Amino acid sequence: MSGLLVDKDLCIGCGLCVKACGNAGIVVEGERPNRFAHATDGCILCGACVQTCPKKAISIARDEDGDETPQQRASRLAAYKDVWVFAQVDQTGRALPVAFELLGRARELAAIRGCRVVALLGQGATAPQDQAPALLAAGADEVLLCRDDRLATLDARVYAHWICDMAGERKPEIILYGATAFGRELAPGVAVRLQTGLTADCTVLDIDPATGLLQQTRPAFGGNLMATIECPRHRPQMATVRPGIFAAPQVDALHAERGRITQVALADAWRPSVRVDAIEHAGATDIITDADVLVVAGRGIGSKKNLAVAQRLADVLGGKLGCTRPLVESGWLEYWHQVGQTGVSVSPKLLISLGVSGAIQHVAGTGGARTVIAVNEDPNAPIFGSATYRVVGDCVEVARELTARLQA
Known part of the structure; x- marks a missing residue:
């Protein structure tokens, strides 16, 4: 069995391993001579403590291979079928847009x-919105629906146990989650309990034609390269995907009629550990992910006062204003405007980029845009590589002229 091992004959209880761990995954307890290190539930087997230990008392045992032959592994993995999508709902019981986006990509995978798409839908017993038919129309072959008041609150522990119980019984090959705040909390808990891998914030999902493995691609090393990750030995293969990365599929009423809704239960043992006393909603303007038209300003806009030019263009087009990370760091705009790897991913019908250089961290968040118009003084700006239309020129002057012509 895999895990962190501490040799008590070598451990001197110095505590260097505790300082090296960034996840509270190891502690030193006891009084000398019985003072030793041991792992906690926070251990992710990263190996930082192993490298730090001056006495070589810490090691990691992994059971990836064990005594399993390739034939036995192939037989075990063959028992897993279907692509699952976790359909998170909002406070009104409506499935979030990212659930439909994932269903579209899951349908292709x-x-x-050669398998089915299954949507996981958990709701309170009295939830006003019945989203199961909509999920079927978006591509799910089956919706596993659990109506239970314990699921009315987004408690990651309860949801994780619910998903793990179903996964243990039904054995899905792939599970996809939206990289929402809750999805990012839920997916790791499921991965730990199922002893499988998880790739966060994916921008590309594909199937390796040679092996049939899910290829999970995400920005790495601060966005300076794209890493493709596979999970060859464990199931299910799991990934979180940012909202706005994939396009939502067209509604298919015929597919909805062929699909089925299966009522499933939540085990009595799982009880919420969170009580919600009040909910404070963000303002309606604090959302750019749902904008059909988006004007994004970068450092090339020159100064804070020129943001008014970009805002007027967005207003004339009936759109919203976004920006790159440097503008947020300079205090010109609030964080919710930020587009990119460390901001939000967007998929507008039209995106106008003003003075944006086009670093990979930014482009990773705009891959879902249908049409991109990029304006930049530098003819070699990287942004032009992902643009539908390219304009070399002063972005402020171009924005002013475009606004004037649209108003006329």
């Missing part, structure tokens, strides 16, 4: 694998 399932076609390659």
Whole structure:
């Protein structure tokens, strides 16, 4: 069995391993001579403590291979089928847009694998919105629906146990989650309990034609390269995907009629550990992910006063204003405007980029845009590589002229 091992004959209880761990995954307890290190539930087997230990008392045992032959592994993995999508709902019981976006991509992955798409829908017993038919129309072959008041609150522990119980019984090959605040909390808990891998913030999902493995691509090393990750030995293969990365599929009423809704239960043992006393909603303007038209300002806009030019263009087009990370760091705009790897991913019908250089961290968040118009004084700006239309010129002057012509 895999895990962190501490040799008590070598451990001197110095505590250097505790300082090296960034996850509270190891502690030193006891009084000398019985003072030793041991792992906690926070250990992710990263190996930082192993490298730090001056006495070489710490090691990691992994059971990836064990005594399992390739034939036995192939037989074990073959028992896993279907692509699952966790359909998170909002406070009104309506499925978030990212659930439909994931169903669209899951439909394509399932076609390659020759399997089904299953949506996981958990709601309170009295939730006013019945989203199961909508999920079927978006591509799910089956919706596993659990109506239970314990799921009315987004308690990651309860949801994780619910998903793990179903996964243990039904054995999905792939589970996809939206990289929302709750999705990012839930998915790791499921991965730990199922002893499988998880790739966060993916921008590309594909199937390796040779192995059939899910290829999970995400920005790495601060966005300076794209890493493709696979999980060859464990199931299910799991990934979180930012909202706005994939396009939502067209509604298919015929597919909805062919699909089915299966009522499932939550085990009595799982009880919420969170009580919600009040909910404070963000203002309606604090959202750019749902904008059909988005004007994004970068450092090339020159100064804070020129943001008014970009805002007027957005207003004339009936859109919203976004920006790159440097503008947020300079205090010109609030964080919710930020587009990119460390901001939000967007998929507008039209995106106008003003003075944006086009670093990979930014482009990773705009891959879902249908049409991109990029304006930059530098003819070699990286942003032009992902633009539909390219304009070389002063972005402020171009924005002013475009606004004037649209108003006329």
